Amino acid sequence: MLNQKDLLLFLYKLVDRYIFTQGDRYEYNYNYLNPLAMTDVPQMPLINLPRLPKDEIPSREWLLLVLKAMSVYNINNTAKASSGTVSFSTDDVDSDSVFLSDKLNSLETIEQQINEVKTTEDVNDIAFQLVSTLKEVNEHLSINEQLDEYRNHQDANPTDSNTQFSFEEEFQKIDVQIAEQLEENPDNISFDLDSSEQIAIANLKNIIRYNAQLLELADIQATENAEDGTNVNFGSVGDNYSHTLEDYDNLFRLITKPEIAAKFQQDIVFAYMQVAGPNPVMLKQIKTADPRLPITGEQYQQITSKIIGKADSLDIALQEGRIYLADYSLLEGMVNGNYPRDQKYIYAPLGLFAVPPVGSSSRSLIPVAIKIQQALFTPLHTGTWMSAKSILQMADSNYHEVYSHLGQTHLFIEPFVVATNHLSKDHNLRKLLKPHLEGTVLINYGAHQSLVAPKGSVDKLLASNINSDHELAVKGAQSCLFNFNEVAFPKTLERRGVNDPNQLPVYPYRDDGMLIWNAIHDWVKGYLSSYYSTDASVQNDQDLQKWASQLVSPTGGRLKNFGEDAQGRIKTLNYLIEAVSTVIFTASAQHAAVNFAQRGLMLYPPAFPLARYIPAPTDPNQQENFIDGLPPLDRATDQINLLYLLGSIYYTKLGDYTNSDFHSSPRVQDALKNFQKELKTIEEQIRQRNQSSERLLAYEYLLPSKIPQSINI
Numbered sequence: 001m002l003n004q005k006d007l008l009l010f011l012y013k014l015v016d017r018y019i020f021t022q023g024d025r026y027e028y029n030y031n032y033l034n035p036l037a038m039t040d041v042p043q044m045p046l047i048n049l050p051r052l053p054k055d056e057i058p059s060r061e062w063l064l065l066v067l068k069a070m071s072v073y074n075i076n077n078t079a080k081a082s083s084g085t086v087s088f089s090t091d092d093v094d095s096d097s098v099f100l101s102d103k104l105n106s107l108e109t110i111e112q113q114i115n116e117v118k119t120t121e122d123v124n125d126i127a128f129q130l131v132s133t134l135k136e137v138n139e140h141l142s143i144n145e146q147l148d149e150y151r152n153h154q155d156a157n158p159t160d161s162n163t164q165f166s167f168e169e170e171f172q173k174i175d176v177q178i179a180e181q182l183e184e185n186p187d188n189i190s191f192d193l194d195s196s197e198q199i200a201i202a203n204l205k206n207i208i209r210y211n212a213q214l215l216e217l218a219d220i221q222a223t224e225n226a227e228d229g230t231n232v233n234f235g236s237v238g239d240n241y242s243h244t245l246e247d248y249d250n251l252f253r254l255i256t257k258p259e260i261a262a263k264f265q266q267d268i269v270f271a272y273m274q275v276a277g278p279n280p281v282m283l284k285q286i287k288t289a290d291p292r293l294p295i296t297g298e299q300y301q302q303i304t305s306k307i308i309g310k311a312d313s314l315d316i317a318l319q320e321g322r323i324y325l326a327d328y329s330l331l332e333g334m335v336n337g338n339y340p341r342d343q344k345y346i347y348a349p350l351g352l353f354a355v356p357p358v359g360s361s362s363r364s365l366i367p368v369a370i371k372i373q374q375a376l377f378t379p380l381h382t383g384t385w386m387s388a389k390s391i392l393q394m395a396d397s398n399y400h401e402v403y404s405h406l407g408q409t410h411l412f413i414e415p416f417v418v419a420t421n422h423l424s425k426d427h428n429l430r431k432l433l434k435p436h437l438e439g440t441v442l443i444n445y446g447a448h449q450s451l452v453a454p455k456g457s458v459d460k461l462l463a464s465n466i467n468s469d470h471e472l473a474v475k476g477a478q479s480c481l482f483n484f485n486e487v488a489f490p491k492t493l494e495r496r497g498v499n500d501p502n503q504l505p506v507y508p509y510r511d512d513g514m515l516i517w518n519a520i521h522d523w524v525k526g527y528l529s530s531y532y533s534t535d536a537s538v539q540n541d542q543d544l545q546k547w548a549s550q551l552v553s554p555t556g557g558r559l560k561n562f563g564e565d566a567q568g569r570i571k572t573l574n575y576l577i578e579a580v581s582t583v584i585f586t587a588s589a590q591h592a593a594v595n596f597a598q599r600g601l602m603l604y605p606p607a608f609p610l611a612r613y614i615p616a617p618t619d620p621n622q623q624e625n626f627i628d629g630l631p632p633l634d635r636a637t638d639q640i641n642l643l644y645l646l647g648s649i650y651y652t653k654l655g656d657y658t659n660s661d662f663h664s665s666p667r668v669q670d671a672l673k674n675f676q677k678e679l680k681t682i683e684e685q686i687r688q689r690n691q692s693s694e695r696l697l698a699y700e701y702l703l704p705s706k707i708p709q710s711i712n713i
C-alpha cells in the first residue's frame with residue numbers, strides 16, 4: 001500500500017509546514033511534459049516538502065476534510081476485515097457495526113462543521129473532535145493491542161517477508177528533521193508556538209497517527225489472509241478462486257455502495273453513462289455510417305427491436321442526427337500494464353449509440369454496437385455483450401482519469417495559477433481568479449509526486465503502463481492548452497454536434513452545464529465590465545496584456561491559440577469575458593463533473609473497472625462471464641479507497657467569495673448578488689430535473705452547491 005503510506009507521511013509533513021514562514025516563489029517548469037507538472041516547486045532541504053508560497057499551502061479546513069475522508073475509508077476497511085474469517089475483535093461483529101456506524105455519523109457531523117468554521121479556534125476544536133473519535137475507534141477495536149501482538153509475533157519469528165514498515169519510526173524521523181530545520185533557520189518560524197498552537201499541531205498529527213495504525217492493521221490482515229488462504233477475498237488473478245458480484249459488494253461496509261451497483265448491467269443505464277456519467281464528453285454526432293463500425297440496416301432494425309421494442313431505420317436515424325459515436329481510438333497503442341502483478345489489458349473501443357425516434361416511449365440513448373479490435377459486438381450477442389460493455393466502460397474510466405480529469409482540468413488550469421500570481425495583488429483579474437485557483441498547484445504537485453508517479457496508484461490500478469498514461473495526460477492537457485480558443489463549454493458541445501436537444505433530448509451534463517456556464521459568464525461580464533468600460537481600456541491594461549503574453553510564452557504557460565490574434569493579445573472586453581469564463585468554468589464546474597463522479601459512480605469496481613485482467617473476447621458468439629475480467633479484490637479495495645478520497649472533498653462552494661478581496665466591494669455587488677441568486681435558482685431547477693424519469697439516475701455533479709470554486713482535490 002505504498003501510496004497510502006506516502007500520503008500519510010506527506011500530510012504529516014504538511015502539518016509542520018504551517019509553522020514555517022518561508023514565502024518562496026515558484027515558476028513555470030520548463031520540462032513539464034516529463035514530470036506532468038507545469039510548475040516548478042523546489043523542495044525544502046532534508047525533507048521533500050514543497051517550498052510553496054504561504055498562500056499555496058492548503059488551509060487547515062482542507063486538511064481536515066482530507067483526514068476525515070481518510071478516516072472513513074480506513075475505518076471501512078477495518079470493519080470489512082473484522083467481518084472476515086480472521087478474528088479481529090473480541091466483540092461480536094454486530095456490536096462492532098453499530099459502534100462503527102455511530103462513529104461514522106460523528107465523522108459526518110465533523111464534516112458539516114468544517115464547512116461552517118469561522119475562527120482558528122473552531123478549526124482546532126474540530127481537530128480535537130476528530131482525534132477523539134479516532135481514539136475511541138482505536139480503543140474499541142483494540143488496535144494497539146493487536147498491533148503489539150503482531151509485532152511481538154514478528155520479533156519472535158523474523159523472516160524477510162515480514163519485516164514491516166513502521167509508521168511511528170518514520171513520523172519520529174520527520175519530527176527530528178523538522179526540528180533540525182527550525183534550528184538552522186530560526187527566522188523561518190512563523191510565530192511563537194504558543195500552547196494552543198502546539199496542541200492544534202499535535203492533534204492533527206495524532207489524527208494521522210490513528211489513520212496509520214488502522215492502515216497498518218488492515219495491511220497486516222490482508223497479508224495474513226492471503227498467506228493462510230482463510231479469506232479468499234484478496235485472491236488474485238490466476239487463483240482457483242473466481243469472484244462474484246457479492247464479493248465486491250462486501251467491500252462496502254461503512255462506505256455506501258453507489259446506486260449504480262444495482263443498475264449498471266442495463267443497456268439503457270450503460271448508454272446513460274455517456275450523457276450523465278463520469279466522462280460525459282465523448283459523444284460525437286455522425287451523419288454518415290462509420291466504416292469502422294459496419295452495422296447493416298437489418299442488424300440495426302433487429303437491435304432497436306430488441307432494445308426499444310420497435311424497428312428503427314439506420315438511414316433515417318443518421319439523417320435525423322440521432323446516431324452518436326464514442327471514439328476511444330486515442331487509447332490505441334497504449335502499452336498494457338502489469339504493475340504490481342498480473343497482466344492487465346487496455347483496449348481502444350468504439351461505441352455506437354442511437355436516440356430512439358420521435359414518438360418512442362423513451363428518447364434516452366441506447367447502445368447499438370461496440371467494436372473491440374477486429375470484433376464487432378451488439379446486444380444480439382448475448383454471450384459477450386456484457387463483457388463488451390464492461391471493456392468499453394474500462395476504456396472510458398482510463399480515458400476519464402488520465403485525459404479528461406488530469407489532463408483537461410488539473411494540468412490545463414495550472415499555468416493560469418502561475419501567470420495570475422505574477423499580477424500585482426490589487427489587480428482586478430487576480431482578485432477574481434484567485435479563489436478559483438486555490439490549492440491547484442499543491443494537488444497537482446501531490447499527483448505528480450505520488451498518484452501518477454511510477455509505482456503509484458495510477459500505475460497500480462489503471463490498465464496501461466505508466467509511461468503511456470503520462471503521454472495520454474500530456475495529450476489531454478495540450479488538447480486545451482494548445483487550443484484555448486476552442487474549449488469554451490458551448491463550443492465543445494457544438495463541435496461534437498451534441499448541442500441540439502431536439503436531436504439528443506437527454507443529456508444532463510450538457511443541460512445543467514449550460515445553466516452554470518451562462519451564470520458564470522454573466523457574473524464575469526458584470527465583474528469585468530465594472531473595471532473595463534471599453535475595449536481600449538482592455539488593450540491599455542499593460543498588466544493584463546503581460547498576463548496574456550506570459551500564458552503563451554514558450555518559457556511560460558506555452559498556450560497556443562490564445563488571444564484574438566491567437567498570439568496572446570487580448571483586444572476586446574468580450575474576448576476577455578469569454579476567456580476568463582472558460583478558466584472559471586473549467587476550474588469549478590468541469591472539474592466537479594469529472595471529479596465527484598469518482599465517488600458517486602466509479603467507486604463501484606464492477607461498473608467502472610479501471611483495468612481488464614483477461615484478454616477481450618475475439619468472437620462475439622463465444623460465452624464469457626464479464627466478472628472474470630474484473631480487477632482482483634485487493635485492487636478493487638484500493639480503487640474504493642482512492643476514489644472515495646478524491647471524490648469526497650468538497651472544499652469551498654461556487655459563488656461563495658466570502659474570503660475574497662472584493663467580497664464587499666460596492667462596484668461588483670450587484671453582479672455578485674445576481675450570480676448568487678442565479679445559482680440558487682439553478683440549484684432548484686436541477687433538483688426538479690432530477691425528479692424526471694428521463695434521468696435514470698439523478699445527475700448531481702453540477703448542482704451549484706456541489707461545485708467547489710477550485711481544483712483542490
Ligand SMILES: [Fe+2]
Pocket residue numbers: 405410591595711713
Ligand atoms: Fe480532481
